[in-house]
Amino acid sequence: MSPGRERGGCQVSDESILETRGLTKAFGGFTAIKDVDLKVRRHGFHALIGPNGAGKSTFFNLITRFLTPTEGTILYKGQDISRVKAARLPDLGILRSFQISAVFPRLTLLENVRLALQHGKGVSYRFWQNETSLNELNDRAESLLADVGLGGRGAEPAGTLPYGSKRALELATTLAFEPELMLLDEPMAGLGTEDIGRIADLLEKASHGRTILMVEHNMHVVARLCDRITVLARGEVLAEGTYAEVSSDPRVIESYVGRSDAA
Numbered sequence: 725m726s727p728g729r730e731r732g733g734c735q736v737s738d739e740s741i742l743e744t745r746g747l748t749k750a751f752g753g754f755t756a757i758k759d760v761d762l763k764v765r766r767h768g769f770h771a772l773i774g775p776n777g778a779g780k781s782t783f784f785n786l787i788t789r790f791l792t793p794t795e796g797t798i799l800y801k802g803q804d805i806s807r808v809k810a811a812r813l814p815d816l817g818i819l820r821s822f823q824i825s826a827v828f829p830r831l832t833l834l835e836n837v838r839l840a841l842q843h844g845k846g847v848s849y850r851f852w853q854n855e856t857s858l859n860e861l862n863d864r865a866e867s868l869l870a871d872v873g874l875g876g877r878g879a880e881p882a883g884t885l886p887y888g889s890k891r892a893l894e895l896a897t898t899l900a901f902e903p904e905l906m907l908l909d910e911p912m913a914g915l916g917t918e919d920i921g922r923i924a925d926l927l928e929k930a931s932h933g934r935t936i937l938m939v940e941h942n943m944h945v946v947a948r949l950c951d952r953i954t955v956l957a958r959g960e961v962l963a964e965g966t967y968a969e970v971s972s973d974p975r976v977i978e979s980y981v982g983r984s985d986a987a
């Protein structure tokens with residue numbers, strides 16, 4: 725592994741963990757993603773940004789296998805995953821989060837995380853009926869809740885949590901899978917200013933020793949968390965670099981001009 729750069733005390737490798745080559749998606753006669761080459765570096769925090777309709781969701785849906793590419797390849801740790809079923813990605817260490825809430829409102833916080841832990845380990849519920857294993861599972865679930873600022877609240881029903889805390893709980897259920905690569909779809913969507921700061925703190929912490937690829941409209945969050953940014957426009961890569969580099973790129977400024985989500 726080449727030395728790479730430091731981020732949050734962790735080495736960001738120059739080696740890519742995820743790579744797309746010539747990725748293309750056409751819907752009938754309309755090409756939403758055109759020949760996109762993108763490399764996400766191991767232990768990097770990478771953002772995918774771009775004006776509305778740029779193709780971010782389509783790209784994300786290709787990576788997470790919700791859509792099948794028309795052309796091109798998706799490589800994860802050098803393995804071609806372009807045709808792998810979405811349901812198999814967690815087994816490979818890839819987890820998509822934050823788009824659809826994975827929180828079960830009628831279960832307690834502890835039960836929610838425990839369920840994710842059981843699922844992540846791919847074991848049957850009966851295995852955990854052994855008391856020692858159950859205690860270990862509860863301890864691990866409590867520790868994950870503490871990691872996201874919900875320590876000591878395991879007995880509360882998830883449905884009563886305010887929105888920001890639900891996001892934190894969802895992060896705990898994601899971390900239960902011990903993902904190597906986390907794919908976050910607009911994690912700040914719908915959050916108020918205070919919660920944005922809190923979830924950004926949690927993501928920063930969660931990113932240590934992991935790789936994150938995130939679609940996000942909030943440029944303050946992108947500037948704070950991400951060491952690499954790819955800008956998409958009309959389905960193509962317009963620019964790539966640090967926040968300082970892409971935000972001063974005239975082509976990027978031009979692509980955002982007149983948009984309500986401008987950087």
Ligand SMILES: Nc1ncnc2c1ncn2[C@@H]1O[C@H](COP(=O)(O)OP(=O)(O)OP(=O)(O)O)[C@@H](O)[C@H]1O
Nearest residue numbers: 751754755756774775776777778779780781782783
């Ligand atoms: N299933 C589909 N069929 C036809 N066109 C589609 C489909 N999905 C997306 N598109 C088109 O592809 C283009 C890119 O859409 P996409 O949702 O990927 O953009 P985006 O960057 O995520 O936008 P936003 O920031 O508004 O969410 C748009 O012009 C959209 O209308």
